[in-house]
């Protein structure tokens with residue numbers, strides 16, 4: 086009997102994997118054999134990496150590495166428990182204070198990852214009466230999963246479509262309404278027009294929650310984030326999420342905002358309560374990373390110069406890139422197979438980019454997601470553009 090069940094299970098799994106493969110949607114992690122900033126080795130091949138979110142090149146900054154090593158020697162590595170048991174140290178506390186100061190919010194709470202931050206924040210808020218979440222259709226999977234897990238009442242509006250957003254808000258006149266959006270959309274790279282979103286939300290007495298995963302560290306004064314870039318305070322956006330795995334070059338995340346809302350997360354956010362606190366040296370590393378961003382504003386300047394250079398080169402060579410004001414520059418090809426073949430051909434030319442396919446992006450919008458960082462050399466960007474020109478020749482734009 087149990088053998089039958091096992092066979093059925095295995096048959097179903099094989100079927101599923103086969104279907105995914107047929108649709109060109111099979112996912113596979115590549116293993117990096119070595120990494121030196123943007124130079125990586127995969128299967129013995131040396132490639133230039135245009136896929137990482139290390140926008141300011143901080144993931145291997147010597148000072149951060151030294152701080153992490155020193156802190157590991159002093160405290161050990163693992164935090165050994167969840168924050169509310171005994172995993173929270175003075176360093177975590179200091180980091181939270183620095184994040185609150187930097188973002189201009191009352192208080193911040195550190196999570197082990199951005200995925201957990203979104204899950205924790207949304208599920209905690211959903212415990213309050215009369216809540217409705219109104220979210221941009223292109224919000225990240227962690228926001229969608231938070232909504233699904235919480236079984237909260239929600240509705241989605243078409244991407245940055247304020248008319249649709251207002252129509253959705255209008256459906257819930259008596260509810261407590263929270264609009265959820267990303268600041269820089271992770272797969273499209275476009276910067277959300279947050280002042281317009283805030284204004285439209287205000288007309289329906291709704292507040293904003295902004296996932297600033299891709300903006301924190303590169304946008305706003307000293308990398309303080311996209312909300313400060315647009316001068317939007319806590320009165321408009323009482324909660325925001327930032328991550329350490331992108332511009333800060335490390336790992337982990339935080340939610341910052343109004344004091345009582347952060348207190349609600351301490352009481353109710355299960356990914357905070359039931360998960361081991363961020364490692365202690367990592368907390369020290371994040372403090373160092375914030376410090377470097379403050380002291381070396383030229384890193385963000387170098388980044389935006391490189392984005393501009395890349396776009397100019399693409400224009401000159403007629404490459405159909407969706408130009409954005411962020412490090413994320415997608416090239417939409419539409420069909421998953423075409424994207425995967427193009428990525429493989431680019432790898433043959435020494436360029437590492439990844440294909441993004443459904444369900445991460447909507448059906449028919451598979452794309453090459455290029456991400457630029459401050460450490461890319463101009464000749465590396467030339468190589469990228471020249472390779473794109475060859476590989477995309479004759480492809481639909």
Ligand SMILES: Cc1ncc(COP(=O)(O)O)c(C=O)c1O
Nearest residue numbers: 198199200225227271298328330
């Ligand atoms: C918009 C957005 N939010 C949240 C996350 C999750 O962050 P983390 O990688 O720290 O879990 C990501 C990561 O890709 C993201 O792009």
